[in-house]
Amino acid sequence: MIEMQDIWKTYVDGTHALRGVSVRIDRNEFVYLVGPSGAGKSTFMKLIYREEVPTKGQLSVNGFNIGKLKPRKIPFVRRNIGVIFQDFRLLPKLTVFENVAFAMEVIEAPKRIIKKRTMEVLDLVGLKHKHASLPAQLSGGEQQRVSIARAIVNNPSVIVADEPTGNLDPETSMEIMALLEEINFRGSTIVMATHNRDIVNSLRKRVIAIENGLVVRDEARGEYGYEI
Numbered sequence: 045m046i047e048m049q050d051i052w053k054t055y056v057d058g059t060h061a062l063r064g065v066s067v068r069i070d071r072n073e074f075v076y077l078v079g080p081s082g083a084g085k086s087t088f089m090k091l092i093y094r095e096e097v098p099t100k101g102q103l104s105v106n107g108f109n110i111g112k113l114k115p116r117k118i119p120f121v122r123r124n125i126g127v128i129f130q131d132f133r134l135l136p137k138l139t140v141f142e143n144v145a146f147a148m149e150v151i152e153a154p155k156r157i158i159k160k161r162t163m164e165v166l167d168l169v170g171l172k173h174k175h176a177s178l179p180a181q182l183s184g185g186e187q188q189r190v191s192i193a194r195a196i197v198n199n200p201s202v203i204v205a206d207e208p209t210g211n212l213d214p215e216t217s218m219e220i221m222a223l224l225e226e227i228n229f230r231g232s233t234i235v236m237a238t239h240n241r242d243i244v245n246s247l248r249k250r251v252i253a254i255e256n257g258l259v260v261r262d263e264a265r266g267e268y269g270y271e272i
């Protein structure tokens with residue numbers, strides 16, 4: 045569960061990226077975050093995975109008070125949150141298997157379990173047969189599937205996806221969405237920032253619209269609502 049109460053985020057240069065956001069996202073929800081460029085969507089997500097800390101307000105993720113988190117608790121909170129980016133962010137010199145396994149190595153999982161679980165998630169995203177390939181040998185859609193495998197390998201309760209289909213063609217985007225829906229169906233909460241109006245309007249879910257650092261709309265089974 046994610047709960048924001050009057051969250052402000054002001055960057056060091058004085059930019060108010062969020063100006064009093066209050067929102068509650070329950071376990072197992074699937075939420076689209078929409079809004080114009082610069083509205084504060086990425087900031088909203090960075091606060092959830094604690095890449096940034098709120099300037100003011102209360103933020104709790106899975107029962108942890110993110111603003112007041114002790115440094116030694118940060119890895120524990122992060123391992124319960126999977127992050128997916130528009131540009132995949134795979135390590136270019138590591139194979140598909142190694143990219144995914146790496147996320148388990150950092151939490152010091154036993155080798156045998158790493159091998160089993162990594163192959164299991166590669167199977168889930170349909171890329172078991174490409175485990176020995178390098179990212180550059182894969183298509184964009186395949187690279188995004190590897191990044192999804194990496195995000196889910198530690199079984200996080202929350203998945204944060206920042207424009208996961210931004211670099212993909214419509215057909216590949218739909219395949220990625222099917223995968224995210226499957227992951228949601230298996231029990232993870234998903235928060236996805238997107239500019240993709242076709243996806244939002246066809247796969248209806250809760251829509252939270254942010255403009256100028258404020259939530260301006262929050263609808264169950266909402267629409268994209270912007271022209272571009």
Ligand SMILES: Nc1ncnc2c1ncn2[C@@H]1O[C@H](COP(=O)(O)OP(=O)(O)OP(=O)(O)O)[C@@H](O)[C@H]1O
Binds near residue numbers: 059
């Ligand atoms: N590290 C930073 N330092 C200063 N200002 C920042 C920083 N990161 C973001 N901003 C500013 O905060 C505001 C919100 O940015 P954010 O990236 O959250 O928007 P966004 O809705 O994700 O935009 P986009 O759709 O273009 O990705 C913008 O004005 C942006 O320029």
